[in-house]
Amino acid sequence: MPTCLVTGAAGFIGSNLVDRLLAGGHQVVGLDNFSTGQEHFLQAALASPEFRLERADLLDLSAVERAAAGADIVYHLAANADVRFGPDHPRRDLDQNAIATWNVLEAMRRQGVGRIAFSSTGSVYGEAKVIPTPEDCPFPVQTSLYGASKLAAEGLIQAYSEAFGIQAFIFRFVSILGRRYTHGHVFDFYKQLLEHPEKLRVLGNGKQRKSYLAVEDCVDAILLAVERAPDRVNILNLGAGEYCEVNDSIGWITGHLGLAPQLDYQGGDRGWIGDNPFIWLDCARMRSLGWQPRFSIREAVLQTLDYLQEERWLLQAR
Amino acid sequence: MPTCLVTGAAGFIGSNLVDRLLAGGHQVVGLDNFSTGQEHFLQAALASPEFRLERADLLDLSAVERAAAGADIVYHLAANADVRFGPDHPRRDLDQNAIATWNVLEAMRRQGVGRIAFSSTGSVYGEAKVIPTPEDCPFPVQTSLYGASKLAAEGLIQAYSEAFGIQAFIFRFVSILGRRYTHGHVFDFYKQLLEHPEKLRVLGNGKQRKSYLAVEDCVDAILLAVERAPDRVNILNLGAGEYCEVNDSIGWITGHLGLAPQLDYQGGDRGWIGDNPFIWLDCARMRSLGWQPRFSIREAVLQTLDYLQEERWLLQAR
Numbered sequence: 001m002p003t004c005l006v007t008g009a010a011g012f013i014g015s016n017l018v019d020r021l022l023a024g025g026h027q028v029v030g031l032d033n034f035s036t037g038q039e040h041f042l043q044a045a046l047a048s049p050e051f052r053l054e055r056a057d058l059l060d061l062s063a064v065e066r067a068a069a070g071a072d073i074v075y076h077l078a079a080n081a082d083v084r085f086g087p088d089h090p091r092r093d094l095d096q097n098a099i100a101t102w103n104v105l106e107a108m109r110r111q112g113v114g115r116i117a118f119s120s121t122g123s124v125y126g127e128a129k130v131i132p133t134p135e136d137c138p139f140p141v142q143t144s145l146y147g148a149s150k151l152a153a154e155g156l157i158q159a160y161s162e163a164f165g166i167q168a169f170i171f172r173f174v175s176i177l178g179r180r181y182t183h184g185h186v187f188d189f190y191k192q193l194l195e196h197p198e199k200l201r202v203l204g205n206g207k208q209r210k211s212y213l214a215v216e217d218c219v220d221a222i223l224l225a226v227e228r229a230p231d232r233v234n235i236l237n238l239g240a241g242e243y244c245e246v247n248d249s250i251g252w253i254t255g256h257l258g259l260a261p262q263l264d265y266q267g268g269d270r271g272w273i274g275d276n277p278f279i280w281l282d283c284a285r286m287r288s289l290g291w292q293p294r295f296s297i298r299e300a301v302l303q304t305l306d307y308l309q310e311e312r313w314l315l316q317a318r
Numbered sequence: 319m320p321t322c323l324v325t326g327a328a329g330f331i332g333s334n335l336v337d338r339l340l341a342g343g344h345q346v347v348g349l350d351n352f353s354t355g356q357e358h359f360l361q362a363a364l365a366s367p368e369f370r371l372e373r374a375d376l377l378d379l380s381a382v383e384r385a386a387a388g389a390d391i392v393y394h395l396a397a398n399a400d401v402r403f404g405p406d407h408p409r410r411d412l413d414q415n416a417i418a419t420w421n422v423l424e425a426m427r428r429q430g431v432g433r434i435a436f437s438s439t440g441s442v443y444g445e446a447k448v449i450p451t452p453e454d455c456p457f458p459v460q461t462s463l464y465g466a467s468k469l470a471a472e473g474l475i476q477a478y479s480e481a482f483g484i485q486a487f488i489f490r491f492v493s494i495l496g497r498r499y500t501h502g503h504v505f506d507f508y509k510q511l512l513e514h515p516e517k518l519r520v521l522g523n524g525k526q527r528k529s530y531l532a533v534e535d536c537v538d539a540i541l542l543a544v545e546r547a548p549d550r551v552n553i554l555n556l557g558a559g560e561y562c563e564v565n566d567s568i569g570w571i572t573g574h575l576g577l578a579p580q581l582d583y584q585g586g587d588r589g590w591i592g593d594n595p596f597i598w599l600d601c602a603r604m605r606s607l608g609w610q611p612r613f614s615i616r617e618a619v620l621q622t623l624d625y626l627q628e629e630r631w632l633l634q635a636r
Contacts, residue, residue, distance in 0.1 A: 087481040090427070094420050098470060102412050109408070126476075129454075136447075136456040141551055142476035152416060152470030158444075158460035162592050163405040233459055274480050 003027040005071040005113075007058060007104060008078030009045075010037025012180045013119065016215050017075055018045045020223065026050070031067045032078070033057040038317065041180050058100035064107040073115040073226065076104050079150075082183065083123055084272045086145030097149035098156070105160045117169040117226055120154050122211075122239065122281050123147035124172060132282035135172070135235045144274030154235075161233050168232070169225050174239035174281060177300040178215035179307050182314060185246065186304045189253050191315045193261060200254070200261040203271030206247040209278045211239040214295035214303065221291045228289045236289075237281040244297050246271075252301050321345040323389040323431075325376060325422060326396030327363075328355025330498045331437065334533050335393055336363045338541065344368070349385045350396070351375040356635065359498050376418035382425040391433040391544065394422050397468075400501065401441055402590045404463030411467035419471035423478045435487040435544055438472050440529075440557065440599050441465035442490060450600035453490070453553045462592030472553075479551050486550070487543050492557035492599060495618040496533035497625050500632060503564065504622045507571050509633045511579060518572070518579040521589030524565040527596045529557040532613035532621065539609045546607045554607075555599040562615050564589075570619050 004021050008014040009030025014037070021028050022045055030042065031054045045051040056063035058078055068074060080096035101118070108116060125133050126143040142148040154170050161168045175184055192200055221238050229236065254261060269277045295303070308314065322339050326332040327348025332355070339346050340363060348360065349372045363369040374381035376396055386392060398414035419436070426434060443451050444461040460466040472488055479486045493502055510518055539556050547554065572579060587595045613621070626632060 086477070090424060090478070090481070091420070094417070094474070098416065099412070102409070106408060138454040139457050141553070142473040143480045145474070145477045145481065148470075148473030148477040151473045152466075155460040155466030155469045156412070156463070159404070159463045159466040159592065160408070162461045163408070163463065235459070274477065 001025045001027065002072035003029065003070055004073050004075060005029045005031060005068055006075045006077065007031045008037065009053070010034060010039060010042050011077060012182050013176055013215060013218060014077040015041035015045070015180055017077065017219050017222065018042065018051070020219050022048050022050055029054060029067055029071065031056055031064070036182065038182070058103050059095060061103045061106060064103050065110055068107040068111045068113050071111070071113050073117065074104060074108060074113055075117045075222070076101060077119045079119065080146070083144055083146040083274070087273055090145060093145040093149035098152035101153035102156050105156055108166060109160065109164050114165070115167045115226070116157060117222055118153065118157055118171065120150045120170050120172045121147060122172050122174050122237065122279055123276070124151045124154065127276055131278055132280045133237070134282040135237055135285060143276065158233050168234065169229055170233070170235045171222060172235065172237045172281065173218065174211040174213050174279060176215050176218050177212050177304040181304045181307065182317070185249065186253065186301055187308065187315070189250065190305060190308050193257060193259055194315065197259050198261055199264060200250065201264045201266065202246065202250065203266050204246065204268055204275070205265050206245065206250065206263065207269065208246045208271060208275070209243045209280065210246065211243040211280045212297045212300055213239050213293060214300040217293040217295060221286055224289055224291050225286065236286045237283045238286060239281040239283055240293050240297050241283065242297055243280040249301050252298055253305055256302055256305055319343045319345065320390035321347065321388055322391050322393060323347045323349060323386055324393045324395065325349045326355065327371070328352060328357060328360050329395060330500050331494055331533060331536060332395040333359035333363070333498055335395065335537050335540065336360065336369070338537050340366050340368055347372060347385055347389065349374055349382070354500065376421050377413060379421045379424060382421050383428055386425040386429045386431050389429070389431050391435065392422060392426060392431055393435045393540070394419065395437045397437065398464070401462055401464040401592070405591055408463055411463040415464070415467035416470035416474070420474050423474060426484060427478065427482050432483070433485045433544070434475060435540055436471065436475055436489065438468045438488050438490045439465060440490050440492050440555065440597055441594070442469045442472065445594055449596055450598045452600040453555055453603060461594065476551050486552065487547055488551070488553045489540060490553070490555045490599065491536065492529040492531050492597060494533050494536050495530050495622040499622050499625065500635070503567065504571065504619055505626065505633070507568065508623060508626050511575060511577055512633065515577050516579055517582060518568065519582045519584065520564065520568065521584050522564065522586055522593065523583050524563065524568065524581065525587065526564050526589060526593070527561045527598065528564065529561040529598045530615045530618055531557050531611060532618040535611040535613060539604055542607055542609050543604065554604045555601045556604060557599040557601055558611050558615050559601065560615055561598040567619050570616055571623055574620055574623055
């Protein structure tokens with residue numbers, strides 16, 4: 001069984017992936033700087049003799065190189081995953097997404113690691129001109145520092161692949177939902193409704209159309225693609241086959257909680273600078289490998305809400 | 319007249335642009351770290367009271383911020399412009415193209431500079447699926463560290479434009495030829511033929527098809543676009559309306575020099591890792607602004623050769 005390095009191992013998607021890799025019999029090295037990761041998410045993993053945790057920052061190249069030694073594949077999930085606050089700290093995305101990815105690639109090159117799976121984002125499509133958006137849509141214009149920094153990382157991976165023969169699996173995610181979810185609209189709405197059940201502040205006009213994916217479906221896709229995708233550089237959209245309006249999600253959440261808050265729309269067709277009012281990815285390429293999502297967006301939203309209700313400590317953890 | 323900051327002011331395109339801006343009555347601050355720039359190229363500029371030279375490195379943010387103070391527009395031309403040697407020093411493109419561009423943007427934001435013109439490259443198209451390649455061709459895959467780092471810079475510029483209202487002019491150049499040319503195939507071929515006129519080593523099979531542009535036509539286009547392009551983010555291909563084979567250029571060069579060297583092809587359809595065997599850009603968007611190139615590729619190659627024959631010191635300068 002190959003040895004896997006997972007960066008961002010204590011994060012939302014990373015820790016779910018670690019559990020699945022260990023269940024599949026892999027040896028796993030998990031790397032995290034715990035800037036947003038939660039040690040709690042690695043409880044099961046830490047009990048396994050096949051798991052080793054490295055506390056290190058991806059901006060420390062020699063630490064990354066040590067962690068990569070002996071790995072057959074790197075699942076590079078560590079990131080600044082917060083798309084909204086780019087303009088408040090305009091260097092963060094560059095550091096944590098682009099430069100950190102260069103360090104991962106350079107560590108791989110030095111250690112002879114031949115494969116990388118990378119969590120990119122549908123945000124690289126900016127405001128896509130074709131919806132649902134395929135991977136080879138017209139060359140997009142970036143609208144967020146987050147998207148720009150992930151695009152930079154994609155480009156570096158592709159160039160390293162060409163120059164040094166590394167095989168790459170680049171996944172352009174929609175927003176992921178489910179167990180160990182730590183930020184995003186379900187988090188924000190639930191936290192608000194706990195504090196004041198009678199009122200819900202909504203960014204934008206509520207009509208923004210977004211697609212989501214359950215974390216189990218996301219991890220399924222990553223593992224399947226790494227097994228089956230044939231090219232040296234494989235670029236794969238990952239999202240549900242559908243989209244919903246923010247208002248749909250509000251209805252599911254308030255219905256589930258038995259609340260009828262007054263909705264306080266902030267107005268405009270965007271929630272924040274660089275927000276994309278309509279995200280829906282064409283995932284035919286991923287489906288052609290034999291994958292399909294098991295959960296609807298509604299199911300994924302409600303599972304996330306159930307999870308947050310059980311793990312209310314998370315609402316205070318960041 | 320606006321005050322202009324030109325980065326890479328002592329470089330090939332930068333120094334040509336500085337001269338044109340000064341001739342047009344602008345005040346110009348030139349910034350260069352002289353890593354590849356030539357003070358000789360700024361001889362005329364340095365005699366002008368409207369020109370100020372700042373010796374600084376773009377990786378020094380506070381120096382860039384000082385240079386940007388009071389500017390109305392930044393012409394950001396400084397770069398590691400060498401596409402061939404990326405794999406030999408895989409960090410250089412990231413530093414000098416992506417991170418340096420972030421510093422320029424951040425300096426602009428802090429100093430309230432509202433416009434940027436940027437020298438990107440047709441290399442961001444990788445191996446384009448549509449030729450001649452328009453700006454909105456299918457989302458490309460990067461094949462060189464140079465292209466990836468320029469794509470990263472483009473994305474950062476676009477994101478800064480969205481977040482902070484900066485107007486951007488992003489030019490995707492083919493290879494530029496002409497006065498003050500300091501590297502590329504004409505340089506390499508002429509240098510070889512001076513050393514041993516009977517033999518010419520040619521990377522690849524000589525059938526690579528490339529497009530070029532004369533530096534005068536390039537500077538014309540930059541100045542016209544900055545005057546006329548209307549959008550917040552303007553992305554413009556810049557190249558001749560034609561392409562040639564490497565073998566065509568060899569014929570023009572050897573004919574001009576009166577030589578008939580034996581051609582020693584290194585073989586393969588690419589000159590180096592990440593080389594693109596067919597580059598030809600669709601420049602309809604730039605033409606729609608009223609621009610057209612004045613020189614053919616053949617004229618540009620021969621002008622470059624004439625220039626290098628007069629300035630043979632340059633062959634030893636790097």
